Amino acid sequence: MVEAIESDPVFSRENQYFQTQNERYEAAVRKAVHLQKKMHEMGWTENGPEYKYIYRALSGDVAFLLHRVFMRSISVLGSDKQIAKWIPLATQHKIIGSYAQTELGHGTYLQGLETTAVFDTATQEFILNTPKISAMKWWPGDMGRSATHTVVFAQLYIHGKCYGIHPFIVQIRSLQDHSLCPGITAGDIGPKMNFEHIDNGYLLLKNVRIPRENMLSKFCEVRPDGTYVRQGSQQINYFTMTTVRISLISDEVLTPLMKACTIAIRYSVVRRQSKLKPGEQEAKILDYQTQQEKLLPQLAAAYAFYFINDYLQELFNRGYTEIQRKNFDMLPELHALSSGFKAMITQHCTAGVEICLRACGGHGYSLLSGLPSLYTKILASCIYEGENTILLLQTARFLIKCFMAASAGQPVPPSVTYLAAVKHGKCPAKNKLDFLSPDIYTEAYEHVAVRLTSNTAAKLQDLIQSGVKKHDAWNQCTVQLVQAAKAHCHYIAVKNFAETVEKLETKAGIQKIMKHLCDLFALHGIFSNTGAFLHDGYTSAAQMDMVTASYLDLLAVIRKDAVPLVDAFDFTDKSLNSALGSYDGQVYQRLYEWAQRSPTNQSTESPVMFHCVFIGTLAHVMDSGVPDREALLRDVLHEMDPERHFLMVITWPKEAPSQYDSSPPIRDSKEHSNIRSGPAEATQDTQASKTCDNNWSLSMYFASVILTSVFPMRKHL
Amino acid sequence: MVEAIESDPVFSRENQYFQTQNERYEAAVRKAVHLQKKMHEMGWTENGPEYKYIYRALSGDVAFLLHRVFMRSISVLGSDKQIAKWIPLATQHKIIGSYAQTELGHGTYLQGLETTAVFDTATQEFILNTPKISAMKWWPGDMGRSATHTVVFAQLYIHGKCYGIHPFIVQIRSLQDHSLCPGITAGDIGPKMNFEHIDNGYLLLKNVRIPRENMLSKFCEVRPDGTYVRQGSQQINYFTMTTVRISLISDEVLTPLMKACTIAIRYSVVRRQSKLKPGEQEAKILDYQTQQEKLLPQLAAAYAFYFINDYLQELFNRGYTEIQRKNFDMLPELHALSSGFKAMITQHCTAGVEICLRACGGHGYSLLSGLPSLYTKILASCIYEGENTILLLQTARFLIKCFMAASAGQPVPPSVTYLAAVKHGKCPAKNKLDFLSPDIYTEAYEHVAVRLTSNTAAKLQDLIQSGVKKHDAWNQCTVQLVQAAKAHCHYIAVKNFAETVEKLETKAGIQKIMKHLCDLFALHGIFSNTGAFLHDGYTSAAQMDMVTASYLDLLAVIRKDAVPLVDAFDFTDKSLNSALGSYDGQVYQRLYEWAQRSPTNQSTESPVMFHCVFIGTLAHVMDSGVPDREALLRDVLHEMDPERHFLMVITWPKEAPSQYDSSPPIRDSKEHSNIRSGPAEATQDTQASKTCDNNWSLSMYFASVILTSVFPMRKHL
Structure with a gap:
């Protein structure tokens, strides 16, 4: 299958680095159309495993990706009648969909969106408007030039009363000549750091009328007389965002880091620079400790996040099963973990790709290395689907709540039960080899996560008790709350890596090497953040020196296996480009x-x-x-x-x-x-x-x- | 003058974000030619203060910048006769010069360059060759399409003996029709993350013969019979690199950070997002502690590095005066400081620009924000003019040497005398206000720098005494040596900022605000690197909590003045673009x-x-x-x-x-x-x-x- 994709000239990415934005867009549209044809011929389905692999083979470089989001939002938010009407049209590509949520003036804070949809009982229509420039839809993919329809999120008004944000299906371009519909102004928002192949667009609505039936109404409906009816739980909206955040980790974040590691590590055993030993030939740059210290922790992180992705996926599946049984208890934990890990992993992987790029020196800076486009692409993941700082603060809010509950003896979700057991011991490590014990370092991470959460909770309470208003107190703690959320995610990532390695037991030899990576991931985190571990004396200075020694030793050990470890990511040359x-x-x-x-x-x-x-x-x-x-x-x-x-x-x-x-x-x-x-x-x-x-x-x-x-x-x- | 530049349509950068590589290059050539004309008309000189300001106004977006390097290298490395022959030709633009040092296979490690220049006594010529593909010149600016001449660095061979790297003037293109000269293959190396306006090129030499007189011979000469004569000191070469590293800090590194701060801080008082207080309108994002924590330390760093640039400039001027008196004593210190600060500042500023970009959310990711091009440009500064890790290791080598000398009671240069006085005290701060005292935090930085240098020196000696070979021992310490070099530079930057603020005394009000910035710069460094300060107990955990409290307090204080503080950088709208x-x-x-x-x-x-x-x-x-x-x-x-x-x-x-x-x-x-x-x-x-x-x-x-x-x-x- 990969061969069928990669050998096809239409799918070639050969000239990508030389193309203009227009050329990239046009090529992506050509690929999307050709892919549909090919999938039909080969009998591949959009929901089967093939699509994921095709996406990987094409590096996501196809148009109409938002069409899938358009369809998903109708499937999730639409009534059965709406699904029956729109999904077949979309499946057959009789219409091209987009998803118009973000506005010039508002991103992550959805409640602040300013587009309006006013219900007109006389005509049984919604009248959509962009009341001011900051309300213009801005950024939606496929909207600048491609889409014929879009799901518009707007503030619903009935009889002068605002009911908050709701989704509406709006036709924006003619199905005959692709011209803009009356009242619609739309176009491309111009050049970006990457995603030239996507026509991120703007949309301005001027008295655009759509029938009452176009409001997606699985959960909320407007009756003909203007009565507003809420059906089912609103919480399900969180679940949709959770789905997206989890799925983007593997497709959009992990893959670029794995590719960057592959490129930088392979290059580092080709490139020679200066002499390690006088009189010998120049050394491969991967033999320098400083180069190992740049690249090998990124390699370890790629494996760590691969395993965390499995963990989140499994948690998600369990949550989904529960939701189908109308049990929404897992939602807060799922939301907290998916938000926190989305932020942590995108941040970590973006930094990792940049390190790989810089570790290749001047040649890494050439687009031909493939690294610049990986960087500019992954960077966007820190921003879209929820700004990272805001997401970490949502995780922190969950942590503080659970910490308070746990302190009061109330039950808390599994991932945070550790907050209940605040231990005041010391790290028991006696020599550097002890720090290769997962129990030792996992407990150290746990200790830090508990300390940061409990200290910030205490500061928050102190401020409130001293008369500071609750929202001001919260704002004054946010820098530390972000630290607590990161520490929580880091702890779970280390713990999960160690547990995964444990389970690999039966596979000869592999467990040993995976354990090296797990150790490196854990010790790199301590080495890069020594203050958090030293702060209350849990880890002593002498122990920190042991961490450093073990960490530096590990670099030399993993260096030997670095090339097969990236080969195992199994990228073809064409996919790496x-x-x-x-x-x-x-x-x-x-x-x-x-x-x-x-x-x-x-x-x-x-x-x-x-x-x-x-x-x-x-x-x-x-x-x-x-x-x-x-x-x-x-x-x-x-x-x-x-x-x-x-x-x-x-x-x-x-x-x-x-x-x-x-x-x-x-x-x-x-x-x-x-x-x-x-x-x-x-x-x-x-x-x-x-x-x-x-x-x-x-x-x-x-x-x-x-x-x-x-x-x-x-x-x- | 700025108006004369900015109002001129030829100098417009209005459409820059939409241009292809070719269009950018052509526009840059047009600008360069037009600028020459304009300078001639206005009577501006290339060496006057005007050029620096024009460069700033044009954001460096002109062609033929390497022509200046070509001229400088002839002036510095050429004999009087060579200067008399070539400089007038270059000044009148009868020839266009480039500077061909870096090769496909070698960058920072100059000794490894592989291009050869063999002296042929029979014809009194040098025969230049590219013996293998890795020896191809790669990256030199202006070489892909523009230059007619270039200074080629090649291994000199006389009678089969290699004399190392020397500079040669080589004509590469015809002065009649710009076609490539016999034996020359050259072209553009293709797209890069930025610098589309520069035709970075490759050059392949095949039995290219040049007269004996074309070897730049101020310091080394080949006599007609093949006798090799060295004249004067080779050390002066360090000085040339020092010049370039110092000058790039202000032009290429500080300016992008200042611009990024201006853009992000101005945007952060326009953008509103979510509510700080329930019931109120949405808050300006700069009023969130997390946003302050992203941007304000970058602002403080911009001022800190502006002052360090003055410090280096002054040191350089003193060094230059000494050199003219044939006293080369200051060279090692100058080399160590310029290397270390080049690395530290480029690294810090690149990270800072990225933080600014991300702090602007989705709109920061649009090229129209101006931030992506600032990032992709400044990123290159981490790589060119010496790879940062290698530069930091050179600083570290100097530190270790001086530390050993100081320990043995020998005199050391002024910037490292502090290494002689290893104090084992504790930080005397008693409350959070004490950490607003420059003496307190400067001493803490000093303590860390001494500790890291002395510990690494000890580790190095231990390894060698335990039988590890010297070069292996060095490699095993490099991660820590880099830390020591960074700590040294950070200490000097903090100390210099505090001393500069002290001197501003007479200027009403400004000193107070500059002191806030100095405090923020210092405390941000401690807050982001707590482990280094906690490690040996110099700073206690309680004191670290005071640092955090003071640091967070400062954010709210500086936030008030953030806008005028970036306005003072005095960028025009056209320059910010x-x-x-x-x-x-x-x-x-x-x-x-x-x-x-x-x-x-x-x-x-x-x-x-x-x-x-x-x-x-x-x-x-x-x-x-x-x-x-x-x-x-x-x-x-x-x-x-x-x-x-x-x-x-x-x-x-x-x-x-x-x-x-x-x-x-x-x-x-x-x-x-x-x-x-x-x-x-x-x-x-x-x-x-x-x-x-x-x-x-x-x-x-x-x-x-x-x-x-x-x-x-x-x-x-």
Whole structure:
């Protein structure tokens, strides 16, 4: 399936880095239309596992993604009658939907939206208006140029009384000629850091009339006489947001971090810089402690968040089952965890991608590395679907509430029962090896989370008791409340990682390496935030030195397995779309070849087709191909170096092709002998790696085993 | 002068966000040519203060900047004869120069460069070659399409012996038809995160012969018979790098942070979100503690780094005077400080710009905010002119050396004498107000810097004594060495800020506010890095709680003056080029108006010329104009709110122009009364600010006084 997608020229992302916003948009529309055709041909369904994998293969670079949100919102918020009317039209693409919530003046604070929908009993219509410029819808995807319909969120007014925000289906463009409907002004909001392929749009409504039936009315209805009827629970709205926040973690946040790690770690065993030992050849940059300290914690975080995603998914499924039984008890916990983790993971992963980009030096800054677009894309995830600070404060509100309840002896949800048991002990670690014990570090994280929550709760109470008004007191504690929420999420992430590793027990060898990653994730968190652990003396300065020692030791240990650990993420070269991160390690050749495609080079004299020199002679180096990726990993790679695909780097062709010149590029004369490099050196390096790496045979099969054991979903595709 | 630049249509950056790489490049070339003409007309000189200000006004968006580096390298590294030959040609723009140092395979580690220059005694020529693909020159600015000549850095070989890296002048393009010279392959390296206006290029040399006279020979010469002669000190090369690192701080790093602060802080008093107090209108987002905690430390850092820049400049001038007297004693200290601060400031400012971007939510992510391009530009500064980690390790090497010397009772340079006096006391602060004493916090920073340096020195010695080889031991300490170097720079930045504030004594009122910023800069550093201060018990947990309390108190204090503090940076609207950050606060109108210019909207039906509605009626709101900025600040603004230019925000025209419709956009019917906003509310808000702000009359003149006292350079222009 991946091959069917990746080999199709319409789906090619080859020239993406050279395209204008218009070209990106047009290509995305072409891909979306072609994908529909292809899915129909192949019998793939939108809700099946295929769609997720196609999305991954295309890196989300298709149009009409908001059409899915449009459909989902009708399915969730619409009555049966509305679903029966609109969903078939949308499924058959007779209409293109969008989702118009955010306004110029309001984002996360939905209650503040200013668009109005006034019910006119005389005509049985809603009259929609944009009463001022800040009320203009702004940012909705697919709305600038594509959508024919959209779900508009507006303040409902009946007989002069406001009933708050409700969703309305509004047609915005003609189904005949795509012209804007009367009363509609719409267009593209212009360039952004990324998402050029999406026509984020604006929408201005001027006395737009829609029939009464167009208000989505599963939960609320306006009767013909203007009577407002609320049906069922409003709480379900939280659940919809929860769904979106959880699903975006894997698709939009984890994938970019995994890709960035793959690119930066592969590049770091190709790139050589300066000398570690005098007289030796230049060292691979991943052999420097500082480079390890940049990249390996990001790798560990990618695994940690992969496992937390499973945890949230499972919690979500349980919650969903309960909701179907009309039991909404799990909603507050689910809301708190999905909000907190959305904020924590997007923040952490965005910082991680930036670190990967910078760790690749100048070449990371080139769009051709693939890293800039990963960064500009993931950065948006910190902002959309709820601004992170606001989300963390919602988690904090839940924590404070639960802490107060727990202190009063009342029952609290499972994820926060630990708040009830405030221990005042000390960390029992006696030497640096003790800090490789999950019990030791998990308890330290727990202690910090409890301390920050209880201290902030105390400050809040003190302020209120001293006469500060409740809302002012809350505002004066928000910086610390955010810290408490982060500590809570970090604690759960560490605990969940440790428990997951525990369960991997039966899988030979993998558990050991996963435990290294878990240890690194935990110790990196302590090392980067020592104050929180030292503050009340739970951890002593001597213990903190042990943490540092264990943490730095781990870097050297994980460095050996770094390449298979990113190979296991199983990205194809086409999906990575990176000159630095390809499977074969041909970094410099690709940078040179890809630069030739730049339109800037088309307008000057055509450069020598130099890349043929390299690409031609290196044709034997396999591209990672993919369909038989597992077999390839198992059958081919065990005869090679763990960094095998990088061996051929900087090999210069023995015979110069005619395009270039008759003299071979490598001079054999004595004067140049000290600057020659090539296969001979690479082989020496292989030997060196083999000698010093005791886990050798384990590493061989490593990536393929992780692929099937840690990421089981993938093997079905 | 600024007016002459900004009013000139050729210098307009109006459409910048919509341009392709090619269009940006072509516009930059046009600007460069036009600027030369203009400078000639106006009698401005390249070395006068005007150039710096023009560069600021144009935001560096001109071509041929490397031409200046080309000239500087000839001036510094060339013999008198070479200077006499080449500088006039370059000054008259008869040739266009570039600077070809970095290669595909090597950046910061210059010794590793692989390009070769072999001296041929028979023809008295150097033969230049790119022996393998990693040796290709890659990244040099102006080289992809523009330059006719370049300074190539290559390994010099004479009679088979390598003499290391030397600079050579090489012609790469014909002066007749701009075609590439024989043996030259060159082109553009393709798209990058920013710098689309610069044709960063690649260069491949194939048996390119240049005369013996083209090796820049102030310090080293090759005689006709192949004798190699070294003249003078090689150390001067450090000095050149020092110059560049210091000069880039103000031009390329500080300016983007100042701009980002201006945009984000102005936007944060326009944007309203949610309610701080129940029943009141939505609050300005800058009134939230979390928003203050994001932005105000960046503002304080901008001032801190502005003052450190002065400090480095002064140190540099003293060093330069000494060097002219053939005294090179100051070079190691200058090198250590310029390296460390380049790394620290670029890192800090890049993070700061990103924080500002994210603090503006979705609109910050739009290119029209101006923030994305500031971020993508400043990010490069972490990478170019020396990779930051490597630079910090050079500072650390200096620190360790000085620490050892100081411990042995030997004299050390002034900036590190503090390392000699390791004190083992405790922080004497008794309450939170004590932490507003510069002595208290400066000593705490000093203590941490000494501890980190001495601990790492001890670890290094322990490792070596336990049998670890010196280079391995160094590598195993690098993560901690980086921490020590950062702590050293942070200490000096805090100390210098405090000393600068002390000297401002005579200037009424300003000192007080500058001291708030200094305190905030210092306490933010402690609050964000508590572990370093808690570690050995120098600061107790109780004292850390005092730091937190004082830090949070300061946020609320500085918030009042935040707007004048960014106004004092004195950026014109055109220079900011931001829809969010303009002086008049018309955020939403500008976003809408600017989006209309997007080519994506040209291809659909022409949108209603809606912006006329706003722009027309708001014509009375002055643009910040600039030439009389100071007078304007003094004469006009004292009758208004400190956030006066934001008052007119979200004002909807009372009468709707004919383009739109005959009915006024603000409905006066009762049903809408609760969602109306406008001047009336804004006035209330002004009153509220006046009542609660005791520093009122001070704030009025505040920006203008800072403008003339803190930034004295500006008033001459």
